[in-house]
Amino acid sequence: MQKRAKATRRSLLEAAAQLFAEQGYAGTSVNDISARSGRTSGAVYFHYASKEGIALAVVRDRFATWPQLTPAYADRAVPPVERLVALSYDIARALAEDPVTRAGARLWAERAVIDAPLPDPFALWTAAATRLLAEARLAGQVAAHVRPAATARALVRAFFGLCSLTEALEGAATVTDRLTDWWQLTLPSLRPAPGAHRPPGE
Template sequence: MAGSQSEPKQERAWRTRAHILQMAAELFAERGYATVTLQDVAERASMTKGAVYFHYKNKEALAVAVVHEHYVRWPLLLENVAARELPPYETLVTVLDRVAEAFRDDIVVQAGARLQIERSLIDADLPEPYVGWEDYLTGFVKEIEKAGDLRPGITPRGAARVIVAAFFGMQHISDVLSRRADLAERYGELRDVVLAGLRA
């Protein structure tokens, strides 16, 4: 009986934490880390500041939670693409298509990316950015190479590093200049120039 009574309370707590995190992500994406306060988050979430403190002890903890949630998005996306069992090059392109859509549409992804750029302002340990993507895409490009589709002279690791630099630079520039309104256009250009340039 006690367990059945505690479950709704735990679920409410989970929903409250998720709501606070979503509201914080909106603010971090809009304004960056430095100018956002827990009071701002509380007001955006229609809660008291004390209620926010109950779930997140300070702004650093909230920023870390947003960044971690950013990274939680990727495994499911990658699994969904892998389930389609496309050829290696098409798999690579489809993964980046989905990631571009996430950067365009998902406020938590946008906030996590901005917080990683502003990591020097955050007095907390954040996951290391970019390296995981470089490792992951290196594996993809190796598969393209095995399939005989990689242009001669290109190394898988070098290709992965260029793709990561081009992609994350592209989305950041789109954010700064147009709040990502032109992200689809910029990503299309990256596909045509960088990704198409991988093929033999």
């Protein structure tokens, strides 16, 4: 029974995410979610209380926690800056292809019309990037001027802006190429100075 309830929640969430990604929040009704999932509207109200509730679950439980789920982030055999870069490509791909991630991004963009306060969906992304940069700093693998938290915050916001604007202006197929342009522009600043003992750059 517990298992059945979980399966119902999951299928409602995924149907809702598809619809939010395709039609936006205002363009999606509880009836649409019921029809797409093959469950009753009563199931939506029982499991998520409202359309706001299911939108909040998409952002909070899936979009906001996404980086924790990627294997690229956890593999300690790979240098941390490489893991950060790999993670960014995984997220970019999910933003282009995965309905739940796409729904999260669209709901975030449309947050003004959602009658529920969304959590900061980038907090965990930024925490993950901060940990990777701190690890790289300890290992002497980043430049002295890199302050993990501030750098992670700037990287995550710039990265998300780059992906969103590229998709909007050129389509999802171009995102990976533009991400490569951006890393070419950003990685040299992260790397430690070749001669090493330079004073901190701030």
